[in-house]
Amino acid sequence: MAYRETEKMRNRKAEARKRIIECTHECVAEGGFRSAQITRIAACAGVATGTIYRHFESKEDLFAEIFRIATQREVNRVAEALATEGDPVVRLETALRQFAERALRGPVMAWALIAEPVDPKVEEERLKFRRAYAELFEQAIRESIEEDSLPVQDARQSSTCVVGAIAESLVGPLSPAQAEGADQADKNDHDPLVDSIICFCMQGLTGTRR
Amino acid sequence: MAYRETEKMRNRKAEARKRIIECTHECVAEGGFRSAQITRIAACAGVATGTIYRHFESKEDLFAEIFRIATQREVNRVAEALATEGDPVVRLETALRQFAERALRGPVMAWALIAEPVDPKVEEERLKFRRAYAELFEQAIRESIEEDSLPVQDARQSSTCVVGAIAESLVGPLSPAQAEGADQADKNDHDPLVDSIICFCMQGLTGTRR
Known part of the structure; x- marks a missing residue:
């Protein structure tokens, strides 16, 4: 059971990372890097801004x-x-x-x-x-x-x-x-x-x- | 007298600005923008780091x-x-x-x-x-x-x-x-x-x- 739980968490984490990347890509495609604000990316990806910094250092x-x-x-x-x-x-x-x-x-x-x-x-x-x-x-x-x-x-x-x-x-x-x-x-x-x-x-x- | 004092101050300020620019130029010519640290520029120009920020916003x-x-x-x-x-x-x-x-x-x-x-x-x-x-x-x-x-x-x-x-x-x-x-x-x-x-x-x- 413990193993399944870990896998589920890992999947969820990978999913969040994927969504963050997709949403950042969308933001950049719409208005360049300048317009890609972390708050906007977080809102689009449905995660807290802090979550983004768990996936990417900066x-x-x-x-x-x-x-x-x-x-x-x-x-x-x-x-x-x-x-x-x-x-x-x-x-x-x-x-x-x-x-x-x-x-x-x-x-x-x-x-x-x-x-x-x-x-x-x-x-x-x-x-x-x-x-x-x-x-x-x-x-x-x-x-x-x-x-x-x-x-x-x-x-x-x-x-x-x-x-x-x-x-x-x-x-x-x-x-x-x-x-x-x-x-x-x-x-x-x-x-x-x-x-x-x-x-x-x-x-x-x-x-x-x- | 007050006027002379002001002019003297203005000259000193212009002098400091010129030295800051010259020293930054030197630092950049030696190692690029990356190596041009504010503390190094200040030391070279003989001013406090705070003085640099009185001449340049950032x-x-x-x-x-x-x-x-x-x-x-x-x-x-x-x-x-x-x-x-x-x-x-x-x-x-x-x-x-x-x-x-x-x-x-x-x-x-x-x-x-x-x-x-x-x-x-x-x-x-x-x-x-x-x-x-x-x-x-x-x-x-x-x-x-x-x-x-x-x-x-x-x-x-x-x-x-x-x-x-x-x-x-x-x-x-x-x-x-x-x-x-x-x-x-x-x-x-x-x-x-x-x-x-x-x-x-x-x-x-x-x-x-x-």
Whole structure:
């Protein structure tokens, strides 16, 4: 009986942790990390604020966890897009385009993940994930060079430039001030922006006018 | 007499503020924002820690001020490099190269300004200054397009890509872990890195293989 009780408690604890994570994710997706207040998260998850601190040492640790989960999802999407068949340069371009388009379709969450000023603890996760993206692109660039689809270049360096160019380009369009205006406009009207980001990056990689 | 006294006090206050700023700058240049402790700054400036908070509402406000001063200096350097005579594309390339080389020569300060995880208040300044850099490059790109030195492109968008590509490329080499190793090596041995950053950016802008 004692064992069953413990298991039940463990399950309940895991359930609460899951709800806290889901509710924090929701709050961040609605208004960024800044708007994700512990009291709001607790109310949404149906727990006391103190319960949150039994699961996470601090708000920053909770935010870092949310950041990791949400960003890993995006990293996986890029990995999937790069893992398809066909010309490696086309795959690379498709993956870059998808990344930018996904960000612009979910601007609040993308802003939170890419550019929102956050606590240093979360910022450290951001630096790590930038490397994760760059490593994926690096692998694709390396393959493209091996197949003579891209000129010889420092693949690591080029992938870093690509990640920086895309992320920086999205900062403005995703920022809350600009995104509010964009909400009124056609959500699919981002193509010229994505086109010029991709154009710059592909020219940077290929050295060929597009 | 009362007036003179007030002026003397005002001068002394301005002096203290100046010393606090200089000492904070020194601390940041030595070990980044993380190592700039208020007690250390106070000791260096020869004031009580409480005096610092009479000049700056919080540590974050003081850091934001240091960030603004130090970054404005770099922005001015870029503006100077762009304001010279001659082919606008050459000026652009020179300015980009100088920016990267200056950062690598002062890696701790450059890390603090470009990539160190910092308080959101400082991070907000960083976002503003990234725009300031981009606007300078945008102007140079626009001039280059007008003079037919660069193909027609969205100058604002391209300049943003350039700033992102350079900043992201410097994150790794400037990060404290990597920079420590680099200190042992030849300080001037950064050329291949700078070359590939510039190559990517110039190819992105020109669409011509370098």
